[in-house]
Amino acid sequence: MSRKQDSLVRMTRELIECTEQLRAALLDYRRTCEKLVEIAELPPVRSTVERLERVKLGEKRERVTSAITAFEGARRKARIGLLAVAEEEGSNLSEVARTLGVSRQLASRLAMEASGHDR
Numbered sequence: 001m002s003r004k005q006d007s008l009v010r011m012t013r014e015l016i017e018c019t020e021q022l023r024a025a026l027l028d029y030r031r032t033c034e035k036l037v038e039i040a041e042l043p044p045v046r047s048t049v050e051r052l053e054r055v056k057l058g059e060k061r062e063r064v065t066s067a068i069t070a071f072e073g074a075r076r077k078a079r080i081g082l083l084a085v086a087e088e089e090g091s092n093l094s095e096v097a098r099t100l101g102v103s104r105q106l107a108s109r110l111a112m113e114a115s116g117h118d119r
C-alpha cells in the first residue's frame with residue numbers, strides 16, 4: 001500500500017469516528033427536543049423559558065455544531081485523501097467527482113490541495 005493509500009485509510013477512519021460522534025450528538029439533541037415538547041405541553045405554571053432552562057438547549061446546540069464542524073473537516077480530509085490516491089492511480093478527475101457526488105470544480109480544488117498546490 002502506498003503512503004497516500006495509508007493516509008486515505010487513516011483519514012477515513014477519522015471520518016468514521018466523527019460520524020459516530022455526530023450521531024451521538026444528534027441523538028442527544030433529539031432527546032432534548034423530545035423533552036422540549038413534553039415541557040411545552042405542560043400546564044403553564046411557570047414561563048416556558050424558565051422550564052426550558054432545565055434541558056440546557058444551548059449546550060446541546062453547541063455540541064451538535066461542534067460535531068458537525070468536526071465531521072465536515074474529516075469528510076473534507078477524506079475526500080482530499082481519496083483524490084490524492086486517485087491522482088496517483090491516474091484516475092479521471094470528472095469520474096472521481098461523479099463518484100463522490102461533488103462538482104468537477106470542487107474536485108479540482110480538492111485535487112489541488114491534495115497535490116499541495118493550495119490557492
